[in-house]
Amino acid sequence: MTTLAASGMGATVRYDGVAKAYGAVHALRPTTFEIGSGELVSIIGPSGSGKTTLLGVTAGYITPTAGGILIDDRDITGVAPFRRNIGMVFQNYSLFPHMTVAENIAFPLKMRGMAEGERRERVSQMLQTVRLDGFGDRRPSQLSGGQQQRVALARAAVYGPLLLLMDEPLSALDKNLREEMQYEIKQFQRSLGATVLYVTHDQNEAAAMSDRIGIMNEGRLVQVGTARDLYEHPSSRFVASFLGEANLFQVLSRSATADGLDIETAEGGRLRAAAREGSVACVRPESIRIGPADGSYENRLTGRVTDAVYTAGSLRYRVDLPSGMAVTVRQPSERDVVLHPPGSEVELAWRASDTILVEEG
Amino acid sequence: MMSGSWTRRMLVIRWGLLAFTALTLLYLVMPTFIVVPMSFSSQSYLSFPPPGWSTKWYAQMLARPDYPAAFINSLKVGVSVALLSAILGTLAALGLVRGRVPGERSLVSLILAPLMLPQIILAIGMYPIMAKLGIIGTTAGLVIAHTIVSLPLVYITVSAALRSYPATYEIAAMTLGANWWNCFWHVTFPMIRLGVGVGAILAFAFSFDELILALFLAGPESRTLPRLLWNDLRVYVTPIIAAATTLVLCLSFVLLGLAAWLQRNAQRKEARS
Amino acid sequence: MNAERLAAARRKAWTLQHGYIAMLVLPCLVLCVFFVWPMLMVLLRSFTDPTLNIDNYVEIFARPAYLRVLWNTLVVAFTVTVLCLLISYPVAAVIAGFKGGLLNLCFALILIPFWTSTVIRTYAWMVLFQRKGVLNGFLQQVGLIDQPLELMRNFIGVQIGMVHVLLPFMILPLLSTLRGIDPVYMRAAGVLGANPVRAFLHVYLPLSMPGISAGVLLVFITALGFFITPALLGSERQMMIAMLIEQQVSVTVNWPLASALSTLLLVVTISIYLVYERLQRRIAAGVLA
Numbered sequence: 001m002t003t004l005a006a007s008g009m010g011a012t013v014r015y016d017g018v019a020k021a022y023g024a025v026h027a028l029r030p031t032t033f034e035i036g037s038g039e040l041v042s043i044i045g046p047s048g049s050g051k052t053t054l055l056g057v058t059a060g061y062i063t064p065t066a067g068g069i070l071i072d073d074r075d076i077t078g079v080a081p082f083r084r085n086i087g088m089v090f091q092n093y094s095l096f097p098h099m100t101v102a103e104n105i106a107f108p109l110k111m112r113g114m115a116e117g118e119r120r121e122r123v124s125q126m127l128q129t130v131r132l133d134g135f136g137d138r139r140p141s142q143l144s145g146g147q148q149q150r151v152a153l154a155r156a157a158v159y160g161p162l163l164l165l166m167d168e169p170l171s172a173l174d175k176n177l178r179e180e181m182q183y184e185i186k187q188f189q190r191s192l193g194a195t196v197l198y199v200t201h202d203q204n205e206a207a208a209m210s211d212r213i214g215i216m217n218e219g220r221l222v223q224v225g226t227a228r229d230l231y232e233h234p235s236s237r238f239v240a241s242f243l244g245e246a247n248l249f250q251v252l253s254r255s256a257t258a259d260g261l262d263i264e265t266a267e268g269g270r271l272r273a274a275a276r277e278g279s280v281a282c283v284r285p286e287s288i289r290i291g292p293a294d295g296s297y298e299n300r301l302t303g304r305v306t307d308a309v310y311t312a313g314s315l316r317y318r319v320d321l322p323s324g325m326a327v328t329v330r331q332p333s334e335r336d337v338v339l340h341p342p343g344s345e346v347e348l349a350w351r352a353s354d355t356i357l358v359e360e361g
Numbered sequence: 362m363m364s365g366s367w368t369r370r371m372l373v374i375r376w377g378l379l380a381f382t383a384l385t386l387l388y389l390v391m392p393t394f395i396v397v398p399m400s401f402s403s404q405s406y407l408s409f410p411p412p413g414w415s416t417k418w419y420a421q422m423l424a425r426p427d428y429p430a431a432f433i434n435s436l437k438v439g440v441s442v443a444l445l446s447a448i449l450g451t452l453a454a455l456g457l458v459r460g461r462v463p464g465e466r467s468l469v470s471l472i473l474a475p476l477m478l479p480q481i482i483l484a485i486g487m488y489p490i491m492a493k494l495g496i497i498g499t500t501a502g503l504v505i506a507h508t509i510v511s512l513p514l515v516y517i518t519v520s521a522a523l524r525s526y527p528a529t530y531e532i533a534a535m536t537l538g539a540n541w542w543n544c545f546w547h548v549t550f551p552m553i554r555l556g557v558g559v560g561a562i563l564a565f566a567f568s569f570d571e572l573i574l575a576l577f578l579a580g581p582e583s584r585t586l587p588r589l590l591w592n593d594l595r596v597y598v599t600p601i602i603a604a605a606t607t608l609v610l611c612l613s614f615v616l617l618g619l620a621a622w623l624q625r626n627a628q629r630k631e632a633r634s
Numbered sequence: 635m636n637a638e639r640l641a642a643a644r645r646k647a648w649t650l651q652h653g654y655i656a657m658l659v660l661p662c663l664v665l666c667v668f669f670v671w672p673m674l675m676v677l678l679r680s681f682t683d684p685t686l687n688i689d690n691y692v693e694i695f696a697r698p699a700y701l702r703v704l705w706n707t708l709v710v711a712f713t714v715t716v717l718c719l720l721i722s723y724p725v726a727a728v729i730a731g732f733k734g735g736l737l738n739l740c741f742a743l744i745l746i747p748f749w750t751s752t753v754i755r756t757y758a759w760m761v762l763f764q765r766k767g768v769l770n771g772f773l774q775q776v777g778l779i780d781q782p783l784e785l786m787r788n789f790i791g792v793q794i795g796m797v798h799v800l801l802p803f804m805i806l807p808l809l810s811t812l813r814g815i816d817p818v819y820m821r822a823a824g825v826l827g828a829n830p831v832r833a834f835l836h837v838y839l840p841l842s843m844p845g846i847s848a849g850v851l852l853v854f855i856t857a858l859g860f861f862i863t864p865a866l867l868g869s870e871r872q873m874m875i876a877m878l879i880e881q882q883v884s885v886t887v888n889w890p891l892a893s894a895l896s897t898l899l900l901v902v903t904i905s906i907y908l909v910y911e912r913l914q915r916r917i918a919a920g921v922l923a
Binding site for chain 2: 650651653654655656657658660661662664665667668669670671672673675676679721724725727728729740743744745746747749750751752753754755757758759760761762764768798801802830855856858859860861862866876879880883889892893896899900903907
């Protein structure tokens, strides 16, 4: 393990306006951001948002049309993938079916001209790390999905790459195994001190694993931050609605007051918000109280319950406002909470600080 | 009553169709297999079944110097064609399937065209060019001509093999440190070798049977077996031809069986993983 | 500074695509020298040898003997294609209903002649068809005929031989299409009250069109350029265009005329292929719409 860490995993990565266009199609718009040493950054976004292109550009099999990438301050933009010393775990694992597990893990070492004896030693060390002792002589097709996943991880890390890239590595596994593997990958990454760029479409997975999350949309990296940052301070309508649930109100006009901001919205009339720029007001379902509330709640609206669902530990309401907008409300279901049946008129209330203003787009 | 005659009529149609199918299949296979007993006939005139059995036509064939020479020429040309079209066809398939090439459709048509066009046109076209390059009548010239036509066969089998697995295997190999050659030798080739093998066998089989290009482009030194059979056929029909034909048939079936066996193996392997 | 650095890096940047495109250089070079160049030379020669004009083509269409060869070629290719289709369709339909070992046996029986050289197969027909050949011998023995039948050196012999060689080209595409037709469709048509003939005409036949068109294309194009079978089983009177081309080169040594004839064959072949592609695309578009 120490030998691996010493070989320099955990580089810093800097994207310097890197972009990729196929003719008039912008797969990746100019992107600038940094990944710190030993940091795990997840990239999430809808399919076709440029996640895979970002990975490809980093690994080197896609050549950017503008900008560059620096790893530990070395420009690797025009360097072939086989000279980059980056490890990558693929969505389908891409374990070579004609090689055994041990041969798969030894492959990158062989390509680096390492002597056979040393190679064997490293492979058995790595098999131990991923808890696959004694599986070295099997074929990948004889392993379970989770085991294949661990082999792919071992193969991508065995040569101590500067950076590990993971392309939806858990998407092929079932839910329980996925959660276990999230923990394992996280442990693995910590023990190696590796820098990881992790692409996923599962926001819970991203939240569970990463130091920071980047959200991509239409080829643009729209916001980077911790999961909490992104949820509480989304920068745009897209981020607000992509991450978790959001009730969004279109802001028609705004006027600053001494202790905040008065806004006029199309769907909810006059609302109070924390002072911030933005033309869309976002209110999270769990910050809305349903039923009578005291004076500390600056925003009050009435509506009619059209649906009430009990899901593990919480109550979920759909409340129609007079404007026709449907508001989603989520409440922890404690023992004394009253259930509002569909059809009943209810009062909704939330604090001004929970009305987050975000930009359109 | 109505329905009874109706079912009877359907039954007649059914059996009629089955009989027609059987006759057609017989028509397809029979002439080829008449040649085999013919080659063991004791008589020089052609009758069936032969009045007696002997292997004298095989002995006469071997006694004539031109038959063994033509057979060896055919093997030489066939093996070279198989190798050359395997290399060129694999390169073409890799470039077109894995690469994003501008004008891909026209390039594919260009590669497949020699297989679609009548060989007489190719022969007419290549003759003056090969004369200009000084390779007319040589084995090399014939090998190149056959390669042009059998390259599409390898292209078809190899591109199918390449499409059967995702391109990420090669990309994975490269991120792991394999350069172009290592990536091909350790990853791509093991995955496509059946496609290459089957394509090469088809290329050999094509070359081994081809007449028209050989007619125009081969010289006395590079005369292949079909060319020799053709010359003999135009002069007189002798059971020696039947003997040679039987040998060629055996070789063709061995090759066909080999190709089928390779493909079945590949399918079984695929089913297992 | 930054832009300069990037521009410099971009110039020598490694690109996956460039590597794959580089692999095409060798095959394309070989094809250009030994396929494209020859074809262009044939085309060029047909117009410029001996002088720049269309005399070679005028000669083809002015001489009744040559016109007859063109006519023969079209008629033989057409009748052979029709015969192949008429024989293949019921056969393919029957085999498409087979399963397991029987299906494999049928495939083998179709593939055996497919992989046997045309020279050999034509030789087999010569053995059968000669005046003192197997078939005449058999018929005389049985007493059906007194005088040997003339089976070779006429259109019947050529057509029987060509149909035999080309039949697999028709059966195989038909078989792959017919095997893809779900029998549920025919049953549905029956349930909906269509009698077998109507069900066949309105359901089965339209669904088998892709196989029919592919088979017809393959057989017709191959038949147009046929050489071995008509040369061995036919006579001067059954001459087809490929034989005429060969004769122009090896007997009369008239390369310009051979080039013009080749160009004609080339243009016809490519045109048929292009029309077929158009139709295919329209059928595909129609299915999607």
